[in-house]
Amino acid sequence: MKEKQRSTPVELSLFSDEEMSATQHPSRQSPEPVSQTATAEPDGRFDALFSRLAQSEFRSSFYLNAADKAYIARKGWDKIRQGAAETIARRLAPAVISNDGRQTPMRHGVFPPFIAQHATGCCCRSCLLKWHGIPKGRALTAGEQAYLTDVVMEWLRRHV
């Protein structure tokens, strides 16, 4: 019981001057800040990316048609997100991808995140390098996968 008291001063010593002066960071201590941004963060994060994409005639030519929108409505955002995350994990995350450049279908009505992946440069490792600065030849980190999933989801929300 007495042990409880000890945790507070110990934590405080971890947050030294550095933490105090820098920002008012939240008090939660997360050892891995990487994947914390996975869900429902504000859109502003992607504004710079989306304005770059808007300057590409190819990237900005993608849209959702009625079949894609119906698909999203039928499945719901949670399922779509889950599917997008799995797609990224399976088709983009490995260090070596045998069909890289051809792993993301472009047809409408198949799976709307595919369209969003093309629109956002999340379709293959060459595009990840070009648009997101993520190098080829190594596996994507969990944080990168979460970020790419967020990008895809944000594009879908803006185009549905």
Ligand SMILES: [Zn+2]
């Ligand atoms: Zn690509």
